[in-house]
Amino acid sequence: MANQEQALAERLQTLRREIHFHNYRYHVLDAPVISDYEFDRLLAELRQIEAEYPEWVTPDSPTQRVGSQPAERFVKVRHPAPILSLANAFGVQDVRLWYERVVKVDDRVANTDYVVEPKIDGLSVVLHYRTGQFVQGATRGDGEVGEDVTTNLRTVRSLPLRLPVDPHGPQPPPYLVVRGEVFINIQDFDDLNRRLEEAGEKTYLNPRNTAAGSLRQLDPGLTASRPLNLLVYSIITGEGDLPVTQTGTLELLRSLGFPVTRHYSHHVTLDQVMEVCQSWDARRSELPFEADGVVIKINDLRLAADLGFVGKDPRGAIAFKFPAQEVTTRLINIGVNVGRTGVLTPYAMLDPVDIGGVIVKQATLHNFDYIAEKDIRLGDLVRVKRAGEVIPYIIGPVEELRSGDEKPFLPPQTCPTCGEPVENLSGEVAWYCVNAACPAQLIRNLEHFVSRGAMDIVGLGIKIVEQLVANGLVHDVADLYTLKKDALLQLEGFAEKKADNLLQSIEISRSQPLPRLITALGIRGVGEVVAADLSRYFTDLGLLSHASQEDLQTIEGIGPNIAQAIVDWFARPANRLVLEKLYKAGVWPKVAVSPQPAAGTQSLLGLTFVVTGALPTLSREGVKEFIQEHGGKVTDSVSKKTSYLVVGEAPGSKLEKARQLGIHFLDEAGLRRLAGER
Ligand code: IVH
Numbered sequence: 001m002a003n004q005e006q007a008l009a010e011r012l013q014t015l016r017r018e019i020h021f022h023n024y025r026y027h028v029l030d031a032p033v034i035s036d037y038e039f040d041r042l043l044a045e046l047r048q049i050e051a052e053y054p055e056w057v058t059p060d061s062p063t064q065r066v067g068s069q070p071a072e073r074f075v076k077v078r079h080p081a082p083i084l085s086l087a088n089a090f091g092v093q094d095v096r097l098w099y100e101r102v103v104k105v106d107d108r109v110a111n112t113d114y115v116v117e118p119k120i121d122g123l124s125v126v127l128h129y130r131t132g133q134f135v136q137g138a139t140r141g142d143g144e145v146g147e148d149v150t151t152n153l154r155t156v157r158s159l160p161l162r163l164p165v166d167p168h169g170p171q172p173p174p175y176l177v178v179r180g181e182v183f184i185n186i187q188d189f190d191d192l193n194r195r196l197e198e199a200g201e202k203t204y205l206n207p208r209n210t211a212a213g214s215l216r217q218l219d220p221g222l223t224a225s226r227p228l229n230l231l232v233y234s235i236i237t238g239e240g241d242l243p244v245t246q247t248g249t250l251e252l253l254r255s256l257g258f259p260v261t262r263h264y265s266h267h268v269t270l271d272q273v274m275e276v277c278q279s280w281d282a283r284r285s286e287l288p289f290e291a292d293g294v295v296i297k298i299n300d301l302r303l304a305a306d307l308g309f310v311g312k313d314p315r316g317a318i319a320f321k322f323p324a325q326e327v328t329t330r331l332i333n334i335g336v337n338v339g340r341t342g343v344l345t346p347y348a349m350l351d352p353v354d355i356g357g358v359i360v361k362q363a364t365l366h367n368f369d370y371i372a373e374k375d376i377r378l379g380d381l382v383r384v385k386r387a388g389e390v391i392p393y394i395i396g397p398v399e400e401l402r403s404g405d406e407k408p409f410l411p412p413q414t415c416p417t418c419g420e421p422v423e424n425l426s427g428e429v430a431w432y433c434v435n436a437a438c439p440a441q442l443i444r445n446l447e448h449f450v451s452r453g454a455m456d457i458v459g460l461g462i463k464i465v466e467q468l469v470a471n472g473l474v475h476d477v478a479d480l481y482t483l484k485k486d487a488l489l490q491l492e493g494f495a496e497k498k499a500d501n502l503l504q505s506i507e508i509s510r511s512q513p514l515p516r517l518i519t520a521l522g523i524r525g526v527g528e529v530v531a532a533d534l535s536r537y538f539t540d541l542g543l544l545s546h547a548s549q550e551d552l553q554t555i556e557g558i559g560p561n562i563a564q565a566i567v568d569w570f571a572r573p574a575n576r577l578v579l580e581k582l583y584k585a586g587v588w589p590k591v592a593v594s595p596q597p598a599a600g601t602q603s604l605l606g607l608t609f610v611v612t613g614a615l616p617t618l619s620r621e622g623v624k625e626f627i628q629e630h631g632g633k634v635t636d637s638v639s640k641k642t643s644y645l646v647v648g649e650a651p652g653s654k655l656e657k658a659r660q661l662g663i664h665f666l667d668e669a670g671l672r673r674l675a676g677e678r
Pocket of ligand 1: 084085086117118119120121122123124181233234295314317319
């Protein structure tokens, strides 16, 4: 191997090690030590080396988490040992009965200790490692034979592809098979559903079904797009010295780099165990995932194994189940909400009912298809579930208890707020109110515009938003900036001071930076992160409004759907009017001092550029000439005086420097636009 090649091969190894480590810090320990940006750069560098030397790509490379072809079907795999189930205890008295049974089988149980772990409501998986490499992963299946879902499991970020993750950690046994649970955190699930709802797509019922469905996707690309998580809790088999206790197992797994719950506890008496079970029941909402109970395990694994099984349930462990957070109540009516994007969402109005100490009066019904699929009728008795922080939802009707008076529900043909006809876009399950002037949409839009992550207009809550709309003072978000004190004083509850305060808050919001204004516009799929990415490329809304779908897709993190949504948003006449009004009102933040792009040769006058990386069409000399022809200056190094860094493929260290100095980035398309090319 030539010297240079040797150096690259070494760099590749270092990069992989570092990326695995940072991935672990982020996804397992939740304690990253570098920024996302720096992480992305490491990954980009690795990708570049692998693109140059495809023969160096190995399955455990961090670039290989996604990217495999969809499979036709899953291959069956026989587990190396039976993947057992658990008997249930439905209260502490059942725990005591379990103890009394097992102590009779083996009196050593009288002196044993226990581990209590959350019982994660997910999907059991079996993971095989050879010489530290993740080589196979399977679902539990029937406990004897499961399905090979290796490629899908690779997309789970917290799953270590190579052990030990920390190079200073202990060496793994040469062969190791572990068991864990794949699941989705409640927060991630809610975010996923919110995004789907905004995009007019079907929302998911609960985290467990979503995790199970995602893991059994034939297309790993789809699995990768779901926020799957993993926690590992036992060793099925392995070579070499294996721990003889459950606490030892959890510690070893953790030190190898597996994600292990930090919510387990170790107890020396059964009374302690029962106490902790009861306290978990009350504290279950502290867990970031859905748990349907806790698992009590005899800590001495050899004793547990000696106790044997009853059917598929080992005697050495038992599941203490939390009471189901599921009740039956009457569906009184179905209401329909209109969202910010005009999407209509049905919700259930219920006979109020106590679920796990919380009175539930409403529940989500997802979409109109869901009501039809489940044949949910007005007046039905319905099963309602509320688990953790998940929004209560209707599982389905209790058809056996129908009186015959129940009425089928028909989706509205007109918007419940403005009365205009509703539309169903092809390929989407959602119905939309497409009336841009619909007050319900306007209210949601305004609510979003003034919210904390957006323009942050303090003191402008939902009540005032509703008042402004109802009294015709505001017809779009831009009208906020031309509100007059006299008009405000006409509103109920408004006196001098309140009006002054509100106007002052609105005034302050004018100086919000560009990413916040982009977020505030409420474009589908454009949250704070995407808005920040966009403002790295486009200096103001004018430039962004002219971006083509192709331009947008060149930005990392922006896929075809978001790019399309952005282009569509700016194409709508009502939105163009809002932009014009914002511009006229002076609400037009710019990222760097720059002239408005104007056609003509001197459009870059007064601006200084630095170029890094290879541009798609312009050569190094070509870009220099282009900038100079348009009146701009090109220098070699980034400084505070640099107006823009023009970034191409494989940028160098200038990018980092520019980022530190807060210098604005442009790609070639952005540069051309700035120069006035259309
Ligand atoms: S131990 C012999 N520990 O619960 C050991 N299971 O109802 C059997 N589960 O199929 C499993 N969290 O999928 C164990 N901390 C945990 C668990 C757990 C969730 C699941 C597992 C199992 C089911 C049994």
